[in-house]
Amino acid sequence: MKKKVSIKDIAQTVGVSTALVSYVLNNKEKEARVGKEIAQVIRDTAVEMGYQPNQIAKSLKTGKSHTFGLIVADISNPFFANLARNVEDEAKKFNYTVIFASADENAEKSQNLINILTERQVDGFIIAPAENSQDQIEALLKNNIPIVLIDRYFKGLDTNYVVTNNYEASYHAVSHLIEAGNTNIGMVAYKTDLVHMLDRKRGYLDAIKDNKLLKAKTPLIKTVDFNATQEEVGEGIRELFTQNPAMDALFFATNTLTLKGLKSLNKMEYKVPDDVAIVCFDESEAFDFFYSPLTYIEQPLLEMGKKAVQILIKNISDKKSINTQVSIASKLIVRQSSAMVVKKKLV
């Protein structure tokens, strides 16, 4: 119905040039030596007329959209949804708008999203990079577009990143399982070369290798596809048990793997922690409701989200700034699923 009010409209009703209006509404009266009274008049009429600046026009002129893209694997995954919320809140503090997008761990989709968002002139990106998306990240760097990687990064690629200490967290978690008396620990992870996953595996492997309590040092890792079904995860677990029938503990590398794994274990009627102890990465409401509340690795999502935004915004305002690489410690929340079991202590 009503046409939108522009700076021109205000200028017209007040009877001044658009320049003056622009100066006043951007609080540049001092620099532009605008008269006190007329400034007030402009401000008042702007309010009266219900003026809303057109950010699109502003962006075109200034070359800054005050927007950035957040590309994750899947916004419906609670891990990313929580991260996204923290990013949103922190961005708002700096008057930035975030555009979320889900790449489904797929390099092609990722490239597509980067293209779309670049065309929309986002000022930068926070990306949880998919496998084989290294080139895309390099291309962004080459084009001098600020980015911060999150959750994962690429070895040998000098970028900003914010991750958790995957290696140490895994090492610690698996050590905890060993100390709780478990002697044959399996791990279910994703089949990928992304560092976060490799680090989690390394942590597992080293914990087993290093631990004096353990005689049998043969690792038991099963990797599945990112889009593995519950059945496939179940199949993986079954294989681990075949490989070593004495397996008495499982370490899951992510929340989704854990959920699928637990359902499979239920179906196969393994009891936690008596038949298998469990420790896993990430949180889930579900972990609280499992009959044996899960011991899990709590990632510092709030800090990660905040830090990523801060680094990105610093990088946007100062493109020459040096890369910041942050690793924030996770916390092992110990509960029943990894409790020391008498039966095991005797073994």
Added chain:
Amino acid sequence: MKKKVSIKDIAQTVGVSTALVSYVLNNKEKEARVGKEIAQVIRDTAVEMGYQPNQIAKSLKTGKSHTFGLIVADISNPFFANLARNVEDEAKKFNYTVIFASADENAEKSQNLINILTERQVDGFIIAPAENSQDQIEALLKNNIPIVLIDRYFKGLDTNYVVTNNYEASYHAVSHLIEAGNTNIGMVAYKTDLVHMLDRKRGYLDAIKDNKLLKAKTPLIKTVDFNATQEEVGEGIRELFTQNPAMDALFFATNTLTLKGLKSLNKMEYKVPDDVAIVCFDESEAFDFFYSPLTYIEQPLLEMGKKAVQILIKNISDKKSINTQVSIASKLIVRQSSAMVVKKKLV
């Protein structure tokens, strides 16, 4: 580093006007009668030079940003996160970009987000409106900005909306509890006048009133604040039990209420379904892992997301189109938490 390539750059290298380049790259060669060969040259050089259209400039000119806002209560709530993902996917099909934002059920935040997104010239909104945000919605309508309400709507406000059949779903769920032998059914809901909540309460009340099996028709509703803690929900449940010690079933109005309620019930050592049967609204991974898997009302998130996007986009392209109001049926997923219990049948 490298300056971005514009249509002007292409025009220069090819040796034509920018108009021609624009026509070709927008596939308007036919209407603009562009020569076949030169068109190909333009296309090729565009690719060679790595041209990426500046959507900001495009938007300014055309007045369409091909972007819309999705305002929900909290993107980290799985209900909204899932909805958001479905909206994202559907929007992509129409080459629309979505900007998500969380209003925390707070009218002030909601207004703030609407302002920000309006300034960013979004073409429309999908909104799960907060309480007391009716004015904001009316203002958008008055300004002729397309909107689709989702999850809730306002009685007496003629808008597009997509919701589930809250009344019927509740009625059905509570009837199911009665048929399973429960005779004193309590409900925990949010303290709000938003229709979806009122409808869920009405469904509960009517189911109790209508049912022939029931003698005691005194309703047992406890409402809590949107940001109620687990303890406050627990306190509410305790009060219901005080009010009627014979309460043998609980109906929770949302996923978050359920999670908090279940934790409280666990703490108070009520057994499900023997002490209390449970039925709740929404899904949660956690419901699968509760020792007595929950009976819940599954909302049609995929259809809701899709439909909302479709209606919005239709409304954007044809602002005069009549309002579409859709209610999609939910499904009651019956499991153990509401199982018929022998003890109860005998009462």
Added chain:
DNA sequence: AACTTAAGCTTAAACGTTTAAACAAACAAG
């Protein structure tokens, strides 16, 4: 009185597009 400075405001170009309108050349028709 002649000049400088300051204060207050306007002009106009620019950002990267789109698109109606104008133009030019080639061809066809009478």
Added chain:
DNA sequence: CTTGTTTGTTTAAACGTTTAAGCTTAAGTT
């Protein structure tokens, strides 16, 4: 050979801002 039509292309204004530079008038300095 005029006139009209078609084909291919350019011109230029516009979208809503920002901002450097220019222009007036008034007030201070010599």
